[in-house]
Amino acid sequence: MERNRKILMVCHCILNSNSKVEGLSQYKGMFKEVIDIINEEDIGIIQLPCPETIVYGIRRWGHVKEQFDTLFYRESCREMIKPIVNQVKSYIDAGYEILGVLGIDGSPSCGVNLTCSGDWRGELSTNNNLEEMIKDIKYIEGSGVFIEELQKYFMEYGIKIPFIAIDERNVYDSLSNIRKFIANK
Secondary structure, three states: OOOOEEEEEEOOOOHHHHOOOOEEEEEEEEOHHHHHHHHHHHOOOOOOOHHHHHHHHHOOOOHHHHHHOOOHHHHHHHHHHHHHHHHHHHHHHHHOOEEEEEEEOOOOOOOOOEEEEOOOOOOOOOOOOHHHHHHHHHEEOOOOOHHHHHHHHHOOOOOOOOEEEEEEOOOOHHHHHHHHHOOOO
């Protein structure tokens, strides 16, 4: 059977919601509707690693970008990204088309257009300002740390790939945008 030579890179939790912070997933296992759209067009998938699960584990609390904006976390992301960039470069050199990267807006790691921000720190059990800190958490324009590092890595190798995102606030509202993006490829 003939290959179509088209590939979409997707953030880990799109194919495995179990990697998300407990309570954040709006789907049970994988975001089936997104996978169906990709499958309808016979597009291959490269699943990106979940940096938060790798670095902090599955039993982590939700974080904001400022907590991940450290040299250690950025270097950890780059180490995870390195084999992916090598794979992408190999596909491109062999004539494949990498359609884009599908991220998760709202994620402090994998947000493309929006990321979660706030002055989130300290010991929870003894924090007298916890309610104020929680109220301070907001979505701001910008990318998450993992996506920023992926974009930098691609720039270093002259790889130009568009980034799109599912809006974490209501993932199902993003389906039409994803369908349009893929249809225009």
